Amino acid sequence: MLSRSQSEERIRFAGICLAVGLLIEALCLIWATPIAFIMFVAIGGLLIFVGLLVYLYSVVSTPVAGD
Amino acid sequence: MPSATILIVCLVLFSAVVIGILAARPGFTAGRGGKILAFIAMFCLPIFCGLLGFSSEMQRSKTTAFCLSCHTMEDYGKSLLVDDPTHLPASHYQNHRVPVDQACYSCHTQYAMFGGLKVKAYGLKHVFIYYLGTPPAPQDIKLYEPYNNRECLHCHLGARSFEEGVVHNADPATLPAIKSNQLSCLSSGCHDTAHDIAHLKGAKFWEKGS
Numbered sequence: 001m002l003s004r005s006q007s008e009e010r011i012r013f014a015g016i017c018l019a020v021g022l023l024i025e026a027l028c029l030i031w032a033t034p035i036a037f038i039m040f041v042a043i044g045g046l047l048i049f050v051g052l053l054v055y056l057y058s059v060v061s062t063p064v065a066g067d
Numbered sequence: 068m069p070s071a072t073i074l075i076v077c078l079v080l081f082s083a084v085v086i087g088i089l090a091a092r093p094g095f096t097a098g099r100g101g102k103i104l105a106f107i108a109m110f111c112l113p114i115f116c117g118l119l120g121f122s123s124e125m126q127r128s129k130t131t132a133f134c135l136s137c138h139t140m141e142d143y144g145k146s147l148l149v150d151d152p153t154h155l156p157a158s159h160y161q162n163h164r165v166p167v168d169q170a171c172y173s174c175h176t177q178y179a180m181f182g183g184l185k186v187k188a189y190g191l192k193h194v195f196i197y198y199l200g201t202p203p204a205p206q207d208i209k210l211y212e213p214y215n216n217r218e219c220l221h222c223h224l225g226a227r228s229f230e231e232g233v234v235h236n237a238d239p240a241t242l243p244a245i246k247s248n249q250l251s252c253l254s255s256g257c258h259d260t261a262h263d264i265a266h267l268k269g270a271k272f273w274e275k276g277s
Contacts, residue, residue: 008096009093011089012090014109015109016090018083018109019086019087023083026083028124030068030076034128034136034137036124037128040120040124045117048113048117052114055110059102
């Protein structure tokens, strides 16, 4: 089981991945070219997917009171 | 930029800011309220934004302007303006038989289950080849598979001009053969002038369409 600080580190990492992924997606939505479509799916989508996985892992790994 | 896209961009940026704050202060997620906020901001919002954005990008990728934004497709775009009624794409485009803003997609999608996704996968391959590979010369571009009558019949099936057309009914076997894709609309010698880009230099163009 992770300690609270480890869990916070995971949430920080997940947050960075998600925020960067969302910023890339916002840029791709503004920049309307075929390469933007690729970046949206490949880079933005991947970062969001990784961020979601790490966040969910941090949730199920967080020690609950009494543990 | 369409107002819907602007709204999606605003929502995506708002989500990024909220997530950024939580990433800067992860200790905030320790309490019950923080956990609920984190779940909404770091799970629900990214999925929602991702799906909205993906839908918007998919809609944009269907537009004629999107397809013609690649240099390789320039001649195919010009062929839509050829002033010749026997030129199949041109007559469809100029007479609005297909939506003008989605002209390429309307004819080159596959009206079957997952057909839209399949042609978008082809599109991703095109972009990959365009930027990282060696794109073929425009006149060397070929369809991945023979053009299926299903795509024509998506609109023309049941239309009076198709069902009661003189040539279509000259032989009673013709119409069933077209409908079962045994007799191709394009390659059987009937409607065979599609994107004749090899002869664009001598062609006359519809000026009002440009």
